[in-house]
Amino acid sequence: MPFEKIHPEKLSHSVVKQIELLILRGILRPGERLPSERELSERFGVSRPSLREAVSELQEAGLLVARANSGIYVAEVLGSAFSPALTRLFGSHEEAVFDYIDFRRDMEGLAAERAARLGSDTDLAVVDSVFQRMEAAHKKRDPSNEAQLDADFHLAIIEASHNVVMLHMMRSMYELLREGVFYNRQVMFRQRTTRQNLLDQHRKINDALQARDPKAARAAIEAHLNFVSQSLTDQLKAEKHEAIARQRLAHESGR
Known part of the structure; x- marks a missing residue:
């Protein structure tokens, strides 16, 4: 039968998908700085470790970049x-x-x-x-x-x-x-x-x-x-x- 078990989605994956959609829809723009880690975790309602995991995944995908002593930014994907x-x-x-x-x-x-x-x-x-x-x-x-x-x-x-x-x-x-x-x-x-x-x-x-x-x-x-x-x-x-x-x-x- 073509049925598979339902697995609960990781919180970090939910964060990834939401940020991806915001970038895709042009709401988050290239070069835009994201709020602080504390503020983001509060807005998403997730723990900081879950948020860090999501940010790391998005960085590996080339959608976010970290700048020393500055914060996390949407990558200049238009370039x-x-x-x-x-x-x-x-x-x-x-x-x-x-x-x-x-x-x-x-x-x-x-x-x-x-x-x-x-x-x-x-x-x-x-x-x-x-x-x-x-x-x-x-x-x-x-x-x-x-x-x-x-x-x-x-x-x-x-x-x-x-x-x-x-x-x-x-x-x-x-x-x-x-x-x-x-x-x-x-x-x-x-x-x-x-x-x-x-x-x-x-x-x-x-x-x-x-x-x-x-x-x-x-x-x-x-x-x-x-x-x-x-x-x-x-x-x-x-x-x-x-x-x-x-x-x-x-x-x-x-x-």
């Missing part, structure tokens, strides 16, 4: 998504930038559609909260903070789509964006007209999500990323034209 060689290639070829934007448009359009349908009220409240902070940063004319909130806004939508594979894949893509591998978001946010356009586009995305309109949410994402693509095309052309103009000026000055 392994792309090899350093591939990252260098991304950063040195223009076509990678536009392929990246195309990829984002497809994936985030789907994520926005799913978020409008499947996101909870709390998910959409988080998206709205990030947008409100983006508006506040816009009024303060802080392009650095506004650019960071731009990334947070898009990631909040992906989180609200409730697809863990998409979540971790897109988080790894955004790490490269934050590092300026694909393009420097702050350059776009320094331009007054571009900043206002970007804010208006994010407002349309947020409005569609809050109205739970999947079709409008996807269309707003696609329009936004089409604008980003065109803006970057214009920027690259302007840089090339400036380089040519400087050559002409240098030639004329040398006559």
